[in-house]
Every structure is written in structure tokens, then in C-alpha cells.
Amino acid sequence: MVLKIVFRCKVVLDSKIENILRSIEKQEQFEQENPYKIPKSEKLLAIGRNTGIFYNILLKSNNAKRILEIGMSAGYSTMWFAEAVSKKEDSKIITIDQDKNKIDRAKRNFAEAGLADLIEIRNGDALKVLSQINAEKNSAEWFDFVFIDADKERYIQYFDAVLPLVKAGGIIAADNILLPERFQKFTRPYVEYVQKIPNIRTVTIPIDNGEELSIKLY
Numbered sequence: 475m476v477l478k479i480v481f482r483c484k485v486v487l488d489s490k491i492e493n494i495l496r497s498i499e500k501q502e503q504f505e506q507e508n509p510y511k512i513p514k515s516e517k518l519l520a521i522g523r524n525t526g527i528f529y530n531i532l533l534k535s536n537n538a539k540r541i542l543e544i545g546m547s548a549g550y551s552t553m554w555f556a557e558a559v560s561k562k563e564d565s566k567i568i569t570i571d572q573d574k575n576k577i578d579r580a581k582r583n584f585a586e587a588g589l590a591d592l593i594e595i596r597n598g599d600a601l602k603v604l605s606q607i608n609a610e611k612n613s614a615e616w617f618d619f620v621f622i623d624a625d626k627e628r629y630i631q632y633f634d635a636v637l638p639l640v641k642a643g644g645i646i647a648a649d650n651i652l653l654p655e656r657f658q659k660f661t662r663p664y665v666e667y668v669q670k671i672p673n674i675r676t677v678t679i680p681i682d683n684g685e686e687l688s689i690k691l692y
Contacts, residue, residue: 494587501518521551522682545570629661
């Protein structure tokens with residue numbers, strides 16, 4: 475049995491951001507209640523609201539400014555991250571996806587939410603894009619937070635690709651660690667893998683579909 479964390483707090487967001495988030499949540503609920511009515515390629519597959527609140531609080535508390543996201547979809551998680559860093563100087567989010575329709579929708583969402591200036595969308599295969607980012611980076615551009623929520627079978631490859639991009643004290647988070655259960659054939663090996671890395675401390679958070687938080691010690 476999976477223990478789930480339930481937030482009992484009220485989060486006050488800008489009305490433009492809140493409206494976009496609620497719109498995506500309604501579509502997510504419809505998708506869950508009608509799993510066969512929407513083609514798989516069109517499903518948003520966003521994180522839950524509790525998870526969004528959790529990361530929003532986490533990013534605000536550790537003063538994160540530079541964020542990298544693998545798997546943007548319609549930008550639901552991206553907006554939770556962007557809201558958290560929107561008041562900080564020199565903050566930036568790079569998010570990766572290769573679905574043109576979802577990228578177009580995310581761009582509209584970001585513009586309507588007033589967050590577009592914070593967010594850079596990279597279109598393409600995530601591993602190729604990460605290789606490009608690695609070639610571009612310098613010590614002033616290391617990421618404070620990385621979020622992995624793409625094809626589960628490549629989670630370990632994504633982790634290896636982003637680890638050099640994360641500063642000491644930075645966090646790499648991964649979604650769908652516990653649910654749906656069909657993903658566990660990929661997420662269990664991922665957790666076992668990161669647990670063995672000497673400069674990583676990691677913990678599974680049983681919220682919504684399960685999050686793995688891994689901090690880079692040095």
C-alpha cells in the first residue's frame with residue numbers, strides 16, 4: 475500500500491496563472507475518468523496539483539533560480555516552477571519536449587500566464603538537447619533543480635546526462651516513481667541506480683504518483 479501525502483494549505487497564485495493551471499487540471503481529470511476517449515499522444519500526463527504545490531514550496535525555500543525540465547507537455551509543471559522563481563533576479567527555466575502540438579499549447583499557456591519571458595523551450599530528443607546544453611554551459615549556469623518526467627525507460631540515461639549540469643547542493647527530481655505501477659519496471663531500477671552513486675543522497679516522496687528527490691552533495 476502506498477502512503478500518500480495530502481496538503482492542507484492554501485496556495486495563493488496570480489489569477490492568470492491559477493486560471494491556466496485549473497484549466498489543465500480539468501482536462502487531466504477528464505482524461506483520468508475517460509481513459510479511452512483521448513488518444514495517448516494527446517494526453518497531457520501532467521503532475522498532480524499536490525506535487526506542483528510541493529515543488530513550488532521547495533523551490534522557493536532553497537532559493538532556486540535555474541531550472542531544467544525534461545518532459546514539458548502542456549507546461550503544467552513548468553508553470554509551478556516558473557511561479558516559484560518569477561520574483562528572483564536572473565532566474566531561468568529551460569524545458570524540453572519534442573511534441574509540436576504540446577509545445578504550441580505550452581507557449582500559449584505561458585504567454586497567457588505572463589511567464590513566457592522566464593521559460594526557454596528546447597524542441598527535440600531530450601538526450602540530444604541535453605548534450606547541446608552540456609556543451610554550452612559554464613560554471614555560472616549550473617542548474618539548481620532538474621525535473622525528469624519523460625519516457626521512463628530512459629530515466630537513468632537522463633540522470634547521467636544532467637548530473638554534470640547540476641551544481642553541488644542542487645536537486646534532481648523524477649516523477650512517476652510509484653504510480654502507475656506499469657512504470658515500476660523502469661523506475662525501480664532508476665531508484666536503485668541513484669542510491670549507489672557516492673555523491674548522491676536520495677529519497678522517495680509518496681505524493682501523488684511518487685517523486686524521487688536526489689541531492690548532489692559535491
